[in-house]
Amino acid sequence: MEKAICNTTIEVNEEGFMINFSEWNKEIGEELAREAMIELSERHWEIIEYIQDEHRKEVPLSIRKIGKSGVVDIKEFYALFPKAPLKTATKIAGVPKPASCI
Numbered sequence: 572m573e574k575a576i577c578n579t580t581i582e583v584n585e586e587g588f589m590i591n592f593s594e595w596n597k598e599i600g601e602e603l604a605r606e607a608m609i610e611l612s613e614r615h616w617e618i619i620e621y622i623q624d625e626h627r628k629e630v631p632l633s634i635r636k637i638g639k640s641g642v643v644d645i646k647e648f649y650a651l652f653p654k655a656p657l658k659t660a661t662k663i664a665g666v667p668k669p670a671s672c673i
Contacts, residue, residue, distance in 0.1 A: 595665030619664045626666040633671040
């Protein structure tokens with residue numbers, strides 16, 4: 572399905588996750604964050620970039636993996652992305668929903 576965001580039309584699945592990562596840009600990420608009621612800080616962007624890098628390497632993501640990444644600990648991850656942090660962070664990052672998310 573299509574979604575209009577930031578004067579662009581992107582393809583998303585039924586849960587709102589982007590289908591084509593190449594369509595993502597920072598403005599789209601900011602708007603997706605607003606929809607999740609998150610105001611992005613520099614710290615959020617560091618985590619989003621880490622998630623995108625892992626996606627490019629085709630590394631499966633999980634809360635445990637992110638917690639052991641050295642980029643962010645679990646407590647901070649939950650503080651930055653409350654309510655389903657992995658699901659929310661990956662959606663903002665424009666990557667597919669991780670298999671570890673329900």
